[in-house]
Amino acid sequence: MNDQVITHLLDKQTPILDWMKDFLRIPSVSADPGFDDSMHEARNFLVQRFTEIGLDNVQLLDGGGQPAVYGESLRAPGKPTIIIYGHYDVQPADPLEEWLSPPFEPTIRDGCLFARGSSDVKGSTAIAIETVAAFLAVEGDCPINVKFFIEGEEETGSPSLRAIVDKYRELLQADGVLSADGGRASREIPTINTGARGNNALEFSIRAAKGDMHSGRYGGAVRNALHDMAAIVTSLHSSDGTVTVKDFDIDATAPTQRQIEDTAAFPFDQRAFLDHVGAVAHGDPAYTTREQLTLRPSIEVNGMWGGYTGNGVKTIVPAQAHAKITIRTVSGQDPIRAIESVRKHLIAHCPKGVQISFSYVGTGSPASTLSPLSPLVLSAERVLQAEMGLRPIHVRLGATVPITSIFQEMLDIGTLMFGFNLPDEPVHAPNEFFRLESVEKGLRAWTKILRELSTHKTSEFALK
């Protein structure tokens, strides 16, 4: 049975690609105020398209930064309501001289569309918009209710996203989020991302004396804050890299059999993964590298400093030392409890007579988790199985996806990442590209997942 919407989309691939290119010509760099006019132009471009394709209630959602662009189609009573997330801002294009074609002049070479933002994430955002446009054109409505939320600050860390969600909380009520950003881990193997680690941060300082001391007058007879800091940092892990903080992972959900199997099934070239950045494998030997990265929490010191760090020699016994720590948490971990276990460990390992103080202790984002039984996941599984002929592998991200955490925390809804970019497309770097084949794949898959989602009751979406 032919899907008329897919037929329509495949017929319209040329105008869709043209529209995508026009979108890519707008240098909407959110990090640089010099591009503010282009940010404005990109919003207008989306507002115009949203209006053209027949979305309702089209508006800018302003939280004090770059506004998000909103538009909705709520013509499927009783069906689930899904926020479709994407972003219209892009990374800066520097260094310009390394681009083979200009970053804001979309150019096709070798089956790929080269332009800043093509992979991250105007390409997948356009696929989502055009899929809904096709439903509205062919069928007059969508199988589900959709609310587009196209952000303008993703590349600068979403500074006003919480303010926007807070201000438009009523407008943004939904059963789940389908994100055009992120999702595919491999070109050949279908994957479904079922969550991400949480993130939490603290910074602390120790003081071992009133001020730096002369290393001749005091060296060898008093505590040195750098020696003490080194011992404190060392105490966080055993020599094999296992976290040694008491009760740190006491509430972490143990990896399920399915997670262990999926992690093993995912094709992962550990040697290539490490060699890419010249890194050395190190971590809890009870887990594989992929398990360490996605199913296990971690503690990393991100910065450490103290004493004299300029040129040459300064003969001091330093009085102070500082460190920044981030903590990645997994499902089940209460982020406040996890960070408190680290804080207690640091205090317990600070030597007698040495003062410890915390300049901040973050409350952080918890790990985000989609149940394998979520309609978002089940729908994606059916679509990808049908399209690719392979059982999708569930994967988790080691990193934290702030929008996922924010939607989960503030709106109590889960996010399925369903973008069609691939990990080898150089996002945030020169010569970013998006595979042209992904456009057709994406249009087909997005059509199908909107249909699949409509087969679920809204009650099935509730997060546990």
Added chain:
Amino acid sequence: MNDQVITHLLDKQTPILDWMKDFLRIPSVSADPGFDDSMHEARNFLVQRFTEIGLDNVQLLDGGGQPAVYGESLRAPGKPTIIIYGHYDVQPADPLEEWLSPPFEPTIRDGCLFARGSSDVKGSTAIAIETVAAFLAVEGDCPINVKFFIEGEEETGSPSLRAIVDKYRELLQADGVLSADGGRASREIPTINTGARGNNALEFSIRAAKGDMHSGRYGGAVRNALHDMAAIVTSLHSSDGTVTVKDFDIDATAPTQRQIEDTAAFPFDQRAFLDHVGAVAHGDPAYTTREQLTLRPSIEVNGMWGGYTGNGVKTIVPAQAHAKITIRTVSGQDPIRAIESVRKHLIAHCPKGVQISFSYVGTGSPASTLSPLSPLVLSAERVLQAEMGLRPIHVRLGATVPITSIFQEMLDIGTLMFGFNLPDEPVHAPNEFFRLESVEKGLRAWTKILRELSTHKTSEFALK
């Protein structure tokens, strides 16, 4: 039996004090080029006095920086030749508003002479010059041959001292150095400084990856350069603070019975010493704090840094870390061997796959040591015993005295510090003062030590 020279000096105390005040009125701040005219004036002032009192061969010794002022009296054939060291430069006087009387207007209050440079070290330098002046005035010659060497860069780390000594090596041949700088550790207890620790430095870096990695993508599964640096630094000492570097002190001379006794005899208020800087005692428990500071070598990390050290959070697994280390050595230790033992330790404790590199490995100054049987020490013992009625205690400095090291290394002669300033006189700080009583004590003691030195053969001075 009255000493006619001492009688003469005590009669002339008023003009001596007036001359000292004139010397102190010259703001000879070597650190600030704005005071170059005053540096020039101070040299002229010394050249004039040297000429006036009858020194020969008066000249400036120029090594490319602030020249030293030289003058000699070599009229004691067969007797030892002694360099008399002092310096005419002073520290900057800032913060000016904290001075109760102007820093360059010498003012007497409560038996003390307040002025920048009074204690460090124009006071003691003047005592040495006036003592020789008295010998020349009363006896027509000195009991020994003297070579004045009054430096102009002591407060800026003697940058051209090596160049001067190298250029005027023949002129500066001598059997020993009597320094007007440093020496007294207590007002009541006579002390003789028999040496100082050496100093040596290195800086190293480690690299655990090509670049910083995302803590979400890599955290928990790869080596973190800061964790590795912390472990390397921690490995340098045991938890009680004892150095654990293999063979680090293998050639260190064990403290002698006399050193142990003298260290115990020296009045040392450990509580006050630590409280002054708010420090916490820590170090090899086999030694007392005074022994740790003066008879034992030490390893101190002076600076350590890596990763993100700015404001806020940066979620990275840092690729690089850096540290600066200084090493204080004691008698017997070959500084090159000592630093090599540390370098080897650092390499051995750097994890497999992590690169270590050294941005510098100093050759450093060895510890300086005066034998307790040196004529410099024996002469000082007899003088101080006679003047103070107590057996002098031998002490060593924990810090390194560069001029002592340079004279020992380049001219193969030992230095006895015989200055009359005291540790509680706020040198390098506002309201610096010199006790007036120290002027008489100094004049008496300097007269006597020149006579005592003349009783020794030149052959007795050779360093072992």
